[in-house]
Amino acid sequence: MIGHRGAPAYRPEHTRASFELAVDQGADLIEPDVVLSRDGVLVVRHENELSLSTDVAEHPEFAGRRTTKVVDGLVCTGWFTEDFTHAELRTLRAVERMPELRPLNTAYDGRYGVLTLAEVVELARCRSTAERPVQVLAELKHPEYFAEVGMPMGALVAEELRRLGADGADGTVVVQAFDPGVLRDLRGRLGEDGPRLVQLVHDLPVGDAMVTPSGLREISTYAQGIAPSRERVLASGAEHGPGGGHLVAQAHAADLTVFCWTLRAENAFLPRHLRRGTAPEGLGDAVGDALALLALEVDGLISDSPDQAVRARTALTAQLV
Incomplete structure (x- = not known):
């Protein structure tokens, strides 16, 4: 099971506490998003824009750096990691990114700083044991944008x-x-004996060609796995039924593992039949959601609540014994 930015259902995302809790809850992998500082340090934030996940707006010394940029075709106003050195980013403190849905997490606002990828790798290694290794699933964010501003993420x-x-x-x-170009670049730089690579698949039409049999074969030439959304996986399973032929089965036939994103326990993110009550922030049947995906034999679930995914895996294993 994969702790999506740690365990952000319980602690602000991308913080040390969030990653450590994910490991404590049984996550096999912890998943940081990776962006770049001005001096080329790989830091972990959901986006390169900082205002939703840090207290940057409360720092008067950085007020003049608020600006508007176009990132991957979207206009965005705020403060951006590439305008800060790593030393400056270390002065910021993390805050809960979705306080309206996770108000309890705001109690941890200001307690933790901005981590680097190196620090997350160190954390995983420190928490790994021979019996239970912990891996890092690093998602590279906006590689095309960073290349345009002179920061080649692959290199x-x-x-x-x-x-x-x-x-x-x-x-x-x-x-x-999501960008196959940066994955191909890494494969070229690090070779066939390099780290495992996973092609994230958009729900947008641009992702449709990737999940055809020919698209999956193409992905297998540079990557070892795919990561489609839970919606795409479930829709394919409903279309093809339990007898096989659905997306997960086709990916396995192409020798690709399948990680599925992103499972969240709040009603706001669940289909109607799994919601409990009407409050968007209320908790629904996250275990049932995970079980439906595990029944399609996905290899990993990327979850904001790693404990719920682990609970589903344990329940399914017990049924099979």
Whole structure:
């Protein structure tokens, strides 16, 4: 099971506390998003825009850096990681990104700083044991945008993985991205013996061609896995039925593992039949959601509540014994 930015249902995302809790809850992998600082340091934030997940707006010394940019075709106003050195980013404190849905997490606002990818890798290694290794599933965010501003993410990630001794297929770090170009770049830089790569699949029409039999075969030439959304996986399962032929079965036939994103326990993110009550922030049947996906034999669930995914896996295992 995969802790999506840690365990953000219980602690603000991308914080040390969130990642540590995910491991405590049984996550096999912890998933940070990776962006870049001005001096090329790989830092972990959901986006390169900082205002939703840090207290940057409360720092008067940075008021003049608020600006508007176009990131991957979207106009965005705020403060951006690439305008800050790593030393400056370390002065910021993390806050809950969705306080309206996770008000209890606001109690942790200001307690934790902005981590680097290296620090997340170190955390995973420190918490790993021979019986239960912990891996890092690093998602590379906006590689095309960073390339446009003169920051080649593939080259910087390859260099950092080499420095960390995580550039091999030993499983310490797995890399995923929506952009196939950066995954191909990493495969070229680190070779066939490099880390495992996972192709994230958009729900947008651009992702449709990736999940055809020919698209999956193409992905298998540079990656070892795919990561479609829960909606795409469930829709394919409903279309093809339990007898096979659905997306997960087709991916396995192409020798690709399947991670599924993103499971969240709040009603706001669940289909109607799994909601409990009417409050958007109320908790629904997250275990039932996970069980439906595990029944289609996905290899991993990317979840904001790793404990719920682990509970589903345990329940399914018990049924099969």
